[in-house]
Amino acid sequence: MPPTSNTGERSIFNRYQLRRRMSVVLREISPNIRSIRPPRYTALSVRAAQIREELRQVRFIYSSLDFLHHLIKTNRSSTCVFVQGVKKPYTELIDVTWGDPQGAGLKPLTFARQVLAACLYPKLLNNERLPADVRQRAEGLLHECHGGSVGSYTDLPGIPQVARQISEFISRRDGGVPSDPDHILISPGSQWALQVHEKYTAMYKFKQLYCGGGGVRSGVLTPQPSYSLSVMSVVGLGGVPVPYQLWEEQGWEVQVEELNRALEAAEGECDPVALYVINPGNPSGHVQRRKSIQDVIKFASEKRLFLLADEVYQDCIYKENIEFLSYKRVLAEMGPPFCDTVELASFHSASKGLLGEYVCGFRGGYVELVNMDPAVMKHVFTIFSKDNAPTPGQIALSVMASPPQPGDPSYPLYRTEKQQMQTLIKDNVRKVHEVLNSLPGVSSHPVEGGAFAFPRIDLPPKAIQKAKDLGMEPDIFYCLRLLEDAGLFFTPGCEYGQKDGTYHVRYAKKRFHFMNDFS
Amino acid sequence: MAARTTQEAQAVIDLASGDPHRAGIVPLSFVRQVLAVCVFPDLLRDDSIPLDARQRAQRFLDICPQGSVGVYSSTTGMPYVVQRIAEFISKRDGGIAADPNQIFFYSGTQENLKMVLNLLSSGSGEMQTGVLTPLPYPHTLPRLLQYTRLKLVPCSLKQSQGWAVNTEELHRTVTEAREHCNPRALFICNPGIPTGHVQDRKSMESVIRFAAAERLILLVQEVYQDCVHGPGIEFLSYKKVLLEMSQEYSEHVELISFNSLSNGSLGECGLRGGYMELVNTDTAVAERVKVLMGFRSPPVLPQPALEVMINPPTPGEPSYPTYKQEMSLIQTTLSHNAQRGYEVLNSLKDVSCQPAMGGIFLYPRLELPAQLIEEAKTLGLPPDVLLCQMFLDKAGVCVGAGSENGSEHDTYCYIRVSFAASSDTFQDALSRLCSFHHHLHETYS
Numbered sequence: 035m036p037p038t039s040n041t042g043e044r045s046i047f048n049r050y051q052l053r054r055r056m057s058v059v060l061r062e063i064s065p066n067i068r069s070i071r072p073p074r075y076t077a078l079s080v081r082a083a084q085i086r087e088e089l090r091q092v093r094f095i096y097s098s099l100d101f102l103h104h105l106i107k108t109n110r111s112s113t114c115v116f117v118q119g120v121k122k123p124y125t126e127l128i129d130v131t132w133g134d135p136q137g138a139g140l141k142p143l144t145f146a147r148q149v150l151a152a153c154l155y156p157k158l159l160n161n162e163r164l165p166a167d168v169r170q171r172a173e174g175l176l177h178e179c180h181g182g183s184v185g186s187y188t189d190l191p192g193i194p195q196v197a198r199q200i201s202e203f204i205s206r207r208d209g210g211v212p213s214d215p216d217h218i219l220i221s222p223g224s225q226w227a228l229q230v231h232e233k234y235t236a237m238y239k240f241k242q243l244y245c246g247g248g249g250v251r252s253g254v255l256t257p258q259p260s261y262s263l264s265v266m267s268v269v270g271l272g273g274v275p276v277p278y279q280l281w282e283e284q285g286w287e288v289q290v291e292e293l294n295r296a297l298e299a300a301e302g303e304c305d306p307v308a309l310y311v312i313n314p315g316n317p318s319g320h321v322q323r324r325k326s327i328q329d330v331i332k333f334a335s336e337k338r339l340f341l342l343a344d345e346v347y348q349d350c351i352y353k354e355n356i357e358f359l360s361y362k363r364v365l366a367e368m369g370p371p372f373c374d375t376v377e378l379a380s381f382h383s384a385s386k387g388l389l390g391e392y393v394c395g396f397r398g399g400y401v402e403l404v405n406m407d408p409a410v411m412k413h414v415f416t417i418f419s420k421d422n423a424p425t426p427g428q429i430a431l432s433v434m435a436s437p438p439q440p441g442d443p444s445y446p447l448y449r450t451e452k453q454q455m456q457t458l459i460k461d462n463v464r465k466v467h468e469v470l471n472s473l474p475g476v477s478s479h480p481v482e483g484g485a486f487a488f489p490r491i492d493l494p495p496k497a498i499q500k501a502k503d504l505g506m507e508p509d510i511f512y513c514l515r516l517l518e519d520a521g522l523f524f525t526p527g528c529e530y531g532q533k534d535g536t537y538h539v540r541y542a543k544k545r546f547h548f549m550n551d552f553s
Numbered sequence: 554m555a556a557r558t559t560q561e562a563q564a565v566i567d568l569a570s571g572d573p574h575r576a577g578i579v580p581l582s583f584v585r586q587v588l589a590v591c592v593f594p595d596l597l598r599d600d601s602i603p604l605d606a607r608q609r610a611q612r613f614l615d616i617c618p619q620g621s622v623g624v625y626s627s628t629t630g631m632p633y634v635v636q637r638i639a640e641f642i643s644k645r646d647g648g649i650a651a652d653p654n655q656i657f658f659y660s661g662t663q664e665n666l667k668m669v670l671n672l673l674s675s676g677s678g679e680m681q682t683g684v685l686t687p688l689p690y691p692h693t694l695p696r697l698l699q700y701t702r703l704k705l706v707p708c709s710l711k712q713s714q715g716w717a718v719n720t721e722e723l724h725r726t727v728t729e730a731r732e733h734c735n736p737r738a739l740f741i742c743n744p745g746i747p748t749g750h751v752q753d754r755k756s757m758e759s760v761i762r763f764a765a766a767e768r769l770i771l772l773v774q775e776v777y778q779d780c781v782h783g784p785g786i787e788f789l790s791y792k793k794v795l796l797e798m799s800q801e802y803s804e805h806v807e808l809i810s811f812n813s814l815s816n817g818s819l820g821e822c823g824l825r826g827g828y829m830e831l832v833n834t835d836t837a838v839a840e841r842v843k844v845l846m847g848f849r850s851p852p853v854l855p856q857p858a859l860e861v862m863i864n865p866p867t868p869g870e871p872s873y874p875t876y877k878q879e880m881s882l883i884q885t886t887l888s889h890n891a892q893r894g895y896e897v898l899n900s901l902k903d904v905s906c907q908p909a910m911g912g913i914f915l916y917p918r919l920e921l922p923a924q925l926i927e928e929a930k931t932l933g934l935p936p937d938v939l940l941c942q943m944f945l946d947k948a949g950v951c952v953g954a955g956s957e958n959g960s961e962h963d964t965y966c967y968i969r970v971s972f973a974a975s976s977d978t979f980q981d982a983l984s985r986l987c988s989f990h991h992h993l994h995e996t997y998s
Binding site (some may be wrong): 147148150151152154155156157158161163179180181182183184185186424425426427 | 567572573574575576577578579580582585586588589590592593596599601602660819820821822823824825852854855
């Protein structure tokens with residue numbers, strides 16, 4: 035600031051300075067953050083939110099008049115409401131964009147909620163209305179919480195008992211392949227864990243291959259189509275996503291030739307350090323077979339890539355005679371040299387399971403590290419120790435990893451609820467497949483697993499043109515019309531990366547009475 | 554500190570991390586009742602839970618999609634909760650308006666702060682963004698700055714001045730810092746962590762003027778605003794002070810303030826919930842924050858807890874008497890512990906301590922015996938870390954080494970002691986501290 039003897043001048047100058055730097059924070063924002071682009075379908079979500087809010091208000095008004103309420107409940111499809119003066123043939127917005135089963139009408143598992151409630155309010159431990167095993171479980175968990183309260187910071191990186199339960203769960207799932215609780219880190223949701231790993235593998239490899247090549251960015255091979263947020267987080271961390279196409283004609287399989295092609299294409303652009311796979315696929319719904327997993331592992335081994343395996347939908351398998359095989363299990367069963375050398379991080383969460391809790395709002399996930407360099411592991415632990423996983427999320431994980439067993443008081447109810455959910459979803463999967471493939475211009479692969487269907491829609495050229503005239507992607511246009519006319523909120527495929535010229539939509543399959551509303 | 558098994562850890566009194574429940578403070582019943590009902594709605598019919606807790610939970614469940622807290626919520630915080638936060642802030646600041654669109658809820662201050670720091674972070678070497686902060690600073694800060702690739706630029710406070718913020722020192726620090734980095738923010742805690750100093754209006758105004766002159770964005774951690782101990786001491790929010798200054802400041806100085814569930818009275822550190830308020834920032838910043846937050850949904854459960862924190866039971870409601878009683882107990886305990894701790898620490902030889910005006914930490918200074926310093930050097934440890942380890946091993950009390958808060962000196966050190974503990978636990982800890990101190994001086998004299 036230039037010195038001046040005249041205070042009046044100085045204050046004017048100050049004001050000028052201050053005004054000029056109004057946007058200083060944003061203009062000089064980290065280039066990584068700047069390049070994260072918001073999802074393209076923001077306009078869609080905004081509109082959906084508007085419609086949802088208006089419908090909620092309408093319902094509220096009607097519900098105060100008994101007979102109209104009754105009318106709406108029993109005769110939904112024939113009741114019309116007005117939204118912003120436009121007649122809408124629906125009274126409720128069906129949002130099938132997120133993989134959020136409770137959001138789409140499924141009830142939470144009673145056992146999980148009871149345990150959580152008792153942990154939150156320990157006086158319930160004396161409440162006879164809660165089954166004995168619930169109270170025992172809660173008591174056990176609280177015993178491991180400091181001060182007996184879920185309000186304490188937990189030990190880092192997670193309540194020890196929960197880590198143990200998770201390792202036992204993993205081992206059971208993998209047919210006995212041992213799992214070390216010390217290599218399990220609990221996180222607030224799998225996305226967070228994934229980001230940490232992306233960041234650290236990048237940094238680690240960079241150090242390893244450093245020969246004065248500063249400024250070379252790390253690359254992560256990512257599937258297309260895939261979950262957009264994961265890809266964006268790579269960008270946010272300063273990495274380069276290197277897309278590899280999944281093969282739609284073969285049900286969205288992973289192809290090693292394509293992995294090779296992607297790797298070669300990346301030469302010069304960045305330094306690929308990791309390979310990100312989603313199994314079961316999101317949004318593809320493909321479940322990898324053993325051979326496919328082995329091929330991917332061999333590829334990763336050959337090219338010295340760190341494997342990031344996103345396995346959050348492992349509990350959601352629908353096709354008969356298919357079994358979920360974890361990357362860890364396949365790796366272990368491949369024997370040396372692979373089982374000792376390939377570095378792998380596999381992710382799971384409490385938010386997605388069919389067997390577990392539909393507790394997306396609780397934020398609980400974990401990652402298991404295999405063959406990781408101890409120096410990198412140390413760094414990763416430090417980062418995990420910095421960000422506590424919320425205690426309720428850890429409790430949700432505990433219930434997921436260790437559900438009620440035959441003989442426990444809560445088992446019958448748990449079993450019924452679980453079966454109901456499984457049947458419902460399997461039904462939905464089947465119906466969805468039938469209905470979709472019966473519509474003209476729509477084709478969909480049978481969904482083997484995961485929570486979504488990703489049908490391909492051949493839009494008539496006129497529709498495509500109309501969309502282009504409006505300046506939007508054709509699939510966004512389709513989804514917008516679907517939203518306005520039918521009250522269905524789907525996600526357009528452009529968010530997930532699709533081959534040029536093809537259009538897809540993604541939706542979650544877990545909606546009750548879905549079929550009534552869809553047609 | 555090396556990790557310990559849970560059993561051992563539970564026999565230890567932990568006064569290092571500022572975790573009240575860990576040290577014996579009992580959670581507020583009303584909060585937990587509301588949460589339990591939210592989680593397990595069957596409890597809505599349970600008479601053992603007070604009616605107003607059940608009603609509060611019902612109200613919350615009504616606004617949750619599908620009536621369940623298990624559902625992904627709005628990524629920046631449920632609108633209902635954010636609205637309540639805005640009202641709370643406005644009331645606290647004597648009516649100054651708070652805009653819900655500038656308020657964001659996330660899983661704790663660390664996360665919120667990280668998001669903001671990520672926005673700021675850029676450059677490397679001489680152009681690396683720097684964050685100015687008074688020293689001693691919260692022990693979690695260095696790792697956070699390292700993770701977001703920012704340079705920590707400390708500005709030393711003086712115990713002899715009661716840990717007051719000194720703007721001349723700030724000026725000197727920032728000028729020097731410009732030689733080797735690009736300072737763009739000033740991170741400050743009020744009440745101070747771990748110093749416990751509560752700033753008065755004059756001090757805050759001079760900090761604001763400093764930030765304006767040096768073109769720094771103010772990041773203010775105000776989590777212990779509910780914990781003020783001394784008579785005649787009042788907490789003023791930075792926002793209020795800023796907006797009551799002249800236009801050249803009130804309309805231009807950029808400020809982001811943080812608050813969370815990990816405060817003194819609720820102490821729900823494990824639930825992970827907190828909010829931040831943006832003031833005078835460019836609208837694009839709020840937009841960008843929304844995009845970043847769009848990546849991960851915040852947990853739903855802390856939101857009703859936060860709502861209760863800012864909107865507690867009022868007189869006339871069934872839970873009010875219990876709530877009041879429990880709150881009073883916590884606040885009296887904290888004040889009492891603060892006073893007792895201050896007296897006891899100052900009574901020890903070679904120990905001097907400032908009173909804690911606010912917050913939950915005491916930050917006494919200990920003269921180090923020369924022999925201990927030597928021993929630490931041989932072991933390759935900072936002397937205060939060795940001291941804390943010895944204290945832990947010998948007496949089973951865990952306190953924080955001041956070097957984690959940035960205090961590094963030759964012949965003396967600082968330790969950070971949280972007094973957010975039950976009276977008995979704290980009393981026990983104090984007596985163990987006294988005997989350990991005695992033992993220390995006998996061994997090393």
